[in-house]
Amino acid sequence: MFFNEKKFICMDTTVTIKIVSQQKTNKIDQAIDEAAGFFYKIERTCSRFDPDSELMQLSRHAGKSVSVSPLLYQAVKFAVETARETGGAFDPSIGRSMERRGFDKNYLSGEKVRSTFADTERATYEDLSFDEENREILLKKPMVIDLSAVAKGMAIDVAAKAIRDEGFVNFIINAGGDIYAAGHNVREKPWKIGIRNPARRSEWIGSVRLSNAAICTSGDYERPSKVLPGENHLLDPHRNQSPENIASCSVIAPFAMLADAFSTASFIMGIDKGLKKMEEMNLDCVMITRSLDVRSTNKFKEKWSWND
Template sequence: MRRTKLYMDTVVDIHVATVRPKEEADAAIERAFSAFRKVEDACSRFHPDSELMRACRRIGVPVPVGPYLFEPLRFAMELADWTNGVFDPTVGGTMEKFGFNRRYLTGDIADNPSDASAAYQDVEMDVRNRTLLLRKPTVIDLGAVAKGFAIDLAVRELSPFERFIVNAGGDLFAGGADGRYNVWNIGIRHPERRDESIQTVDISNEAICTSGSYERISAAADGVHHIVDPRTKRSPNVWVSCSVIAPYAMLADAFSTAAFLLGEEEALSLLEQAELRGVLVKPDLRIVKVGGM
């Protein structure tokens, strides 16, 4: 069974192979899609009425938030702390200035106030009371964690089935084995030739997510794409593609972005410390592998 819907500005494709009743699989697939809707409603900075953007409009006061926002934001904040701000979810204001501010459903341009000096240290999260407090006007961007979080929630609904894939625009989790009862063989997109793979990897019950400089290019500034270094306010060019394999999609999603923001030695060290595997591609298309790949 295969179903496709549009969520989070991307095509979400769910494929399930099972001997269980079709009705059971159909119901699980719908619950999996529902997870994407809930995460989008909570985490999108392109929806003015999302839970995230409502919270961003309240400065200096604790705002109670639900788990579909609190959990991915808490993870993003932990990674920001671990990388000393190289990965920083408060980069949303900078991204909007570079033109990544168009609401994809309506085409309207978002114009959210933000303080250029805001950083992750200006975000306070209370785990006990599940609240979010912003000390400065800040546009939080969860693009590097929210999709992975949604994939993981969808996987939870599909885990009873023998074989399945949740693919959200190329970021995916492959459960079980493929139709030949082998591991899944997944292609990593070629940075220059959209319909080709530059490398394939074998995975089973794992996620693989890719961050690349070729996907979204700024129309407002030369040399800027949708991955922006919060320290320099520019896009790094050490890599053109970073793919990370992890037990969970949110891990793979976030660490592929964090690795992209780092130099070669630092990126490889980060993935090794996290005990993750990676396939990273240089601008000259040289492939660098880490974690026993």
């Protein structure tokens, strides 16, 4: 058993890709580089911090149907479907609110974005409409689309597909705690994934064993607002504030994009509603409350070999 690992910076986080293989081969490096290329491509297309990204070009063209790339179409479509599923608890139209809450800096250039064009009206996900046939998206009101809870998961899934297509079945992709684990680790065991203790961040509150599944965690400790004390990057669009009581929410799903979007969505929905929604969708979820109680969907602990 050999493994090779690479780290790179993308989407304002460190991405680590590790491939385990029977043979030592240059193909591992090539596969990781290709996977990284997909991360960069998706970042470039879906970033709201880059005025030239395809996403921002679309955002600036409210009022008319815009033809977009398949990648962007699918990402926005997925975000809006998630919004519909959660009655707007998750809402991709909140980009401008996020800017105002201090999440406005391009981590690569250091430049701040200020999309005042979106200040005229209050928009929601219902102001986005899709023309499937012509692959066009219409913004009925000006808005900044925020795909930060979709793009990373999507990049992980596409990277995983690229690595699989190179013939590897045992690997792990970790993008700042959003993880897809395929096959087994170098000790031929399912990958062990720790879930951070929100109060003592160097410690785990528990761990799970994953194989061919993704886990993504939304934590209130991860990105505090520099503008609003006590607020963080998780915004409840209905109340225009960060949810209380819940410290972190992890979702396990067959796809990272599902785990990513729904860890954010169920965090915002809160403990009871969020867990209920996850049960309903047959996704697995564990939430840590601010008082460090562990709450999870039925059978979560047995299913994923929870170890605390």
